[in-house]
Amino acid sequence: MAELVPPDSRRCNYFFLYDGSKVKGEGDATREGICYFYPEETPLDKQELLCGQLAGAGRCVSELSASPVRILRLRCTKFAIRMKDDFFWALGCSAEVPTISACELLDQLINLFCFYNGSVRQSYQLYSQETLAARWAQYLSHLQSGSSKLQHIFSCLRTIDSTNVDPLLLLKAALILQACQRCPLVLAGCVLFRGRVVSTQMSPELTMKVMVHESETYTKAPSTFSSFGGAVSSTTVFLTMPELQYLQSAPVDKDFSSHPTPHKNTPQKKTRLSRTLSDTPSAESEPSDTGSSQSPLKGSFSPALSDSSVFSPDPLDPPPQPLQPPFPNGKHSPEAEEEALEESYYYRFHSNEGGVSRLHDEGDSPFEENSYLNGGGGRGDGGAACGAAFDFRGAEESHHDPVFTKEASGGGRESVQGRQAEMPDAPPGSGASDSPEECPLVPMTLYLHRVNGLVLALLVEPHFLSDTASMEEVYHSSLASLNGLEAHLRTICPGAPDAPGPYIFAHFDCIQSTLTTNLSGRPGGAPERPFVRATSLLHSHFCNTETLQEAIIRSAGAAVYGSRSVAQETYFQQHGGSLRNSGVPNHQDSAFLLPSKARHRLLKHGVNLL
């Protein structure tokens, strides 16, 4: 078996879809029913054996219990099972993988398939088995690709490393999405960079689905629109009714973008809020918001100003420097870019203190930046024409942002919580929302605009594609900002992985489905293994016991502390220290200091454990 992924880091050992309706009579061969089997190089008789036996035993059990089988375990492998109509899906993982993660992975996989192909039964009527097999393989390899064991445990969304990224850029991405939403045909979108989320307006589940297509188009170039220079593509996707309702329930103005970006945790509100406020000038470089209402500048500024004085901003005071001119070829040096941003931030902040009138005067520097940003994009369309008006519109809007950020993120969290709260009623792992075939699927279109590694993905109404005006509007309004954003993001070096500190932690945000950790993604680190093992056990325990808040578990080699609330799960392990202990209860034991150490250490990673 030639495997690209080492078996160690593989999430799944087996995956198959078996169609029982094709094997009804005595004479029917089991192979007729095998729609897809992974690994594909498995000998056919073994495929038949597994499919036939598992599906048979599964059906027998489900008849006895009058309910479909969810988990089936062999001695060495555990299978997450889905039984629907005559279809039988099985996804086999090694025994260490938490059961809940295996079930999640299978659900993700099936939902992905339905997202891009519509209902499974129908797909198998429309397309050849080979075509669909290629798709299963594609989705499976996408879900398995290059993530660490820790990420497998949580099935989290991969985001850009926000500690290395200037928050301004996150805001920028959010604004691009908002701007696109002005077009009534656009439901929601997300901005991705090299397979990682920069900003999204969609639920984590939906974002995850969209990302598959993105990574696919990264390598291939599917149907494109010649008029847009090959950077734009689209594909039909299928949303479930709850997904669609969720998207439509959000008023377009409502700033959803701020909630899914990382680092918007409640405890951090203060600093961030002030930062967002002072960040405003960067938003002025958004020339994209054509034709939306503008409120009087002063009116919108004054409340924000008073806010900003209350929330004392970071004492980030770089000495004012003259702005460097852009490079002659239209590209600018990253340093210059950064400084320019900082510069504007600095001026803006100080000008805020000076009062509204001065703000106007100081508006020069962002102006300048704006102009050369557009120049940098190489497409002058709209840039100069937008002029001051757009500029300040942007500023005004982002002054609204902080307020919205608070409300929208709060609201968003609540609604997600609400959904989660409903879940426990259903049997665990079989969330009603993730059975796509139960409710009709609504065809929608996924619109993708790529600028090198950066992708703007929008879920749009199907007739968006025929509506040239809307399409052009969305395209042109976002193009320049995308170029700018791409240029910024490209220059951010991945950042040397933190020197392995005296501790390991993992922080999982259940709402946004994001994971923060100081653990390198590469497998094989010996000291990591006990941590990953403990995390996987504790995560399962947290999932099964609603009332559990905190846990410390210790083996001979490692003590790990886990803590969870409705919104997050945090795991912490301290290296070194005196591991020598007798295990007898002792209040001076270092293991019991873990909670306070975690609280301390993790603050600097933006994790607040109260």
Add this chain to the structure above:
Amino acid sequence: MKCLLIASESAEVLFQWTDTEFQQNVQEQYGASQEEGHGLPAFEDSISTLFAPIIISCSTMVDRLSDSYTSFTTENNHIYILHQFDECLYIAVNGDGEEGEGDLRRKIYVMKKMIEVMFGMVTLSSNLLRRELRPQDTEQRARLWKHLQSLLETYSQLRENDQSFLVEAVERLIHPTLCEQCIEFLERRLVQQLNGSVERAGEEVLHAFILIHTKLLAFYSSRNASSLSTSDLLTLIIMAQNMYPSNIDLDDPHPEDVESTSGSGPDSFYTPEPSPTDRDSSSSADKPVRGSTPVFEFVDPDVQMAEDSLQALEVPPPAPSTPRRVFLEVSLKDGLYPMMPHSMYCLPLWPGISLVMLTKIPTSAVAMSVYMFLEAFAKLEKRLSEGQEGSAATRGQPTIHDVRSKLDKFIKALGPSEIQSAQLQNVWTEFKNRAFSRGGPGFNRDLIPWCKNMKTQLCGIYRQCFLIESGKADIPQRLSPSLQERAQTMMQEKLMDWKDFLLVKSKRNITMVSYLEDFPGLIHFICVDRSTGQMIAPSLNITERNTSELGKGPVAQFIKSKVWSLVSTTRRYLQKGYSTVTLRDGDFYFCYFLWFENETGYKLEAGDIPILPDESAPIGMLAWDYYRKLLRYYSKNHQGEVVKCYELLTVHLGVIPTDIILQHCRQLASKLWEPSRNPLL
């Protein structure tokens, strides 16, 4: 909705137990077609039909993939646990959420343990066990199944309500003076008299103990006896409870009784002189097996030795004075002998109080020989199947030539007895021809079936010796009824004045009240000494009429359920190598500690604890002694030291600062065992 099923590879039901809900469910699904067919056979048929596809699929998976199902979970949370022991597949089902995967797996292992205690080495031959578990005669089968079913129900009931069966350790009644008196009485008066009597028919009382419900008041082992393992003792308690169930709701202690018991807090906690241990146990064991000609005093000419003609024998319903044949582990100087035959006499003194005696039967030396031969053939078979041949396959202790001469003598000794040994002799002759003759094939793979055959034959001999009641024998093989009666009367006289006290005391063994002052915020604890298999915990009586400190009804019930789930949670962590666990759960803070000490009480460094797969045997001491294995594993690095293993579980109010909680745990850990270092057994 619960079910436990044992099936053979050919999907034949060897045993089934279902609750009424499950039975109804099956009948609804199956019943439509055969309405009139009610009663046992019809239900048995339908259950076998329903499970057949799973059972057959299971053996297909084993054959072709060398893997097999261990569990199924459905979306409505029905759990199916499967486990194969040799050729018997056990399936446990729960559909009402009352049992988790661990509970079901435990139930399977406990069922297997009880079958072992009842059938001994016959369980080593799947072929013989199948016949034993599923007698041809329907009435006999019904009787046997009913007995096994009620044992299983007794066990489940105890596991759900009795803390000692929750943690699988023996709980003693804490009353040191009475305990001491009783041990003395058992030793000087009772056992001595019984063993000196001519009416004992060659039997010898090895162990005698007094049970108050499930709690042990006193335990005495004779000097000749090897120690009784915790696993066996717990199984015997289940059997005794099954014979004379104690109705928990019946006894309602009067307030003044409670008063008298609450004084026995931790302060008055001490243990009397230890009863003699197995120091001198070698005297009987050292009798060389080889030379002794077994004497078979019972006659059963109907027994056919040919394997396929083994008839189900008529077993009359046991008379009250008929002992139970039990097969228990015996540890002697030269090794561990599992499943050695004993007779168990359970004499009820009063409702809830009984005297249990275990006797050695005169022919038990045969069992040792059989076990030794079985082991030799099993080893040989293993080596041969690993591909070793010739002398490589026969090395080891005892040598094959040793076995040969011993077996020759053994068969010779069987000759004049009533045991049908012709078949064994034939197979042995054939084996010798193949293995030892010069021109023969010698030791290679072809010998494997003959090893198997030899094992089956030996199990057959064992079955004849120990499992078949000698109904027609002139001299019944037991302590005479009058002797039993005398023992009963003696004990009753001794405990007459204590009886009411004991019954109350067993409900209020130790109470939380006595700890509240020293440990504010402590709600409950369980402390277990795993080296001796004993536990201490405040009583948790959850009955309608009983009020404990926890109060009545829902609150007490809630705390009880928390304690129960805590035990299963910590076991899961222990299985994965974690020996310290603290949990903040709702309004409670739970702690669990496992640690090792040497004999002087010095705390040893925490070592690696093996990480076991999910489907491994359940952690406990009843069905499979995890802690014995753990101690052996840990002791590897502590040669020459006696290592002891302790566990402590506590439940505190969540508002108590962690520091204080940990101090409590420390104090409890050091305080609880201090006066009771003496081993119980």
